[in-house]
Amino acid sequence: MRPARALIDLDALRHNYRLARRLCGGDDGGGRALAVVKADAYGHGALRCAAALEAEADGFAVACIEEALALREAGIGKPILLLEGFFDADELALIVHHDLWTVVHAPWQVEALERTPLPKPVDVWLKLDSGMHRVGLEPRDYRDAWQRLRALPHVGALVKMSHFARADEPDCTRTTEQLDAFAAATAGLPGESSLCNSPALLGWPQARAGWARPGLMLYGVSPFADPAHPSAAQLRPVMTLESKVIAVRELPAGEPVGYGARFVTDAPTRIGVVAMGYADGYPQFAVNGTPVAIDGRPGHLVGRVSMDMLTVDLTAHPQAGVGSRVELWGKQVPAAQVVAHSQTSSYRLLCAGKRVPLEYRG
Numbered sequence: 001m002r003p004a005r006a007l008i009d010l011d012a013l014r015h016n017y018r019l020a021r022r023l024c025g026g027d028d029g030g031g032r033a034l035a036v037v038k039a040d041a042y043g044h045g046a047l048r049c050a051a052a053l054e055a056e057a058d059g060f061a062v063a064c065i066e067e068a069l070a071l072r073e074a075g076i077g078k079p080i081l082l083l084e085g086f087f088d089a090d091e092l093a094l095i096v097h098h099d100l101w102t103v104v105h106a107p108w109q110v111e112a113l114e115r116t117p118l119p120k121p122v123d124v125w126l127k128l129d130s131g132m133h134r135v136g137l138e139p140r141d142y143r144d145a146w147q148r149l150r151a152l153p154h155v156g157a158l159v160k161m162s163h164f165a166r167a168d169e170p171d172c173t174r175t176t177e178q179l180d181a182f183a184a185a186t187a188g189l190p191g192e193s194s195l196c197n198s199p200a201l202l203g204w205p206q207a208r209a210g211w212a213r214p215g216l217m218l219y220g221v222s223p224f225a226d227p228a229h230p231s232a233a234q235l236r237p238v239m240t241l242e243s244k245v246i247a248v249r250e251l252p253a254g255e256p257v258g259y260g261a262r263f264v265t266d267a268p269t270r271i272g273v274v275a276m277g278y279a280d281g282y283p284q285f286a287v288n289g290t291p292v293a294i295d296g297r298p299g300h301l302v303g304r305v306s307m308d309m310l311t312v313d314l315t316a317h318p319q320a321g322v323g324s325r326v327e328l329w330g331k332q333v334p335a336a337q338v339v340a341h342s343q344t345s346s347y348r349l350l351c352a353g354k355r356v357p358l359e360y361r362g
């Protein structure tokens with residue numbers, strides 16, 4: 001069998017969720033955290049991750065009703081928020097039937113709720129565009145939408161919500177501008193608030209009140225470019241992507257390795273071929289020198305990543321050979337380091353996982 005696999009450490013997932021919940025004040029300050037498990041839990045398997053968190057999570061968040069129904073079918077009973085709301089008014093009946101919570105981010109969704117009587121109240125998270133300019137109501141329309149929804153008997157809790165565009169940039173003033181815009185647009189409106197994604201929760205204490213929506217940090221990957229960011233240091237990586245050396249080449253100086261001869265040996269070099277490629281989700285544009293761990297020791301990638309294989313330098317690893325374990329990212333090689341050597345982001349790195357079987361621990 002092909003040795004490529006992703007080990008998923010569910011104890012680390014629970015550790016990271018508890019950290020998120022502590023940061024938002026979940027132990028004493030009344031804060032709550034929805035575990036974001038959209039996009040198959042950022043490649044970690046939404047059903048298994050949600051099941052692992054079900055006992056302690058305040059709830060879950062997904063992108064769309066298809067993802068929510070899969071969780072319900074798997075027996076997840078905690079609240080589930082639809083982060084993009086409904087795409088069509090037809091979904092409202094299903095949303096109520098399955099006890100889902102929905103974001104409302106556009107005037108047509110407010111109108112749809114007004115036109116559609118529902119058998120049970122639905123909880124609505126009314127989203128403000130506080131400056132990201134993706135989805136959300138304009139500040140000038142927010143209060144009116146809030147009041148119209150509040151007047152509907154089939155709207156239950158009404159949570160005020162927004163989303164940050166640049167919370168992963170510690171010195172950027174945009175996050176405080178968005179906080180101010182949110183405070184101004186929602187002033188005097190009662191009910192709970194929800195602002196924080198992972199970088200805001202980790203890096204912006206002034207945004208933490210109410211319901212947090214951590215995603216990336218649950219999977220133990222820092223959203224910050226700076227590896228020394230203090231709160232990110234408490235995260236534990238959940239996924240370990242690993243495979244094995246399946247062939248070894250002994251090459252003299254001056255020999256090219258792989259497609260396009262991107263790497264040429266400058267001395268006698270031992271090359272290890274690893275069963276892992278971009279079809280598995282490893283970044284195709286990882287550069288020479290991208291870190292890996294070979295039998296537990298630091299090593300690096302050389303040559304262009306191909307679809308099913310990549311090559312590593314074994315010259316400094318004389319004990320390594322066919323069958324040696326290679327970690328691509330995880331406990332020893334932080335995913336953020338791989339990101340720093342590739343033209344990708346930590347979000348995309350995790351979501352790109354394909355073909356590799358997921359094996360769960362904990």
Ligand SMILES: *Cc1c(COP(=O)(O)O)cnc(C)c1O
Pocket residue numbers: 036038083163196197198199213214215216217223
């Ligand atoms: C995806 C998403 C999140 C989670 O963001 P992370 O940066 O992964 O923590 C939170 N809120 C909304 C609206 C999202 O779409």
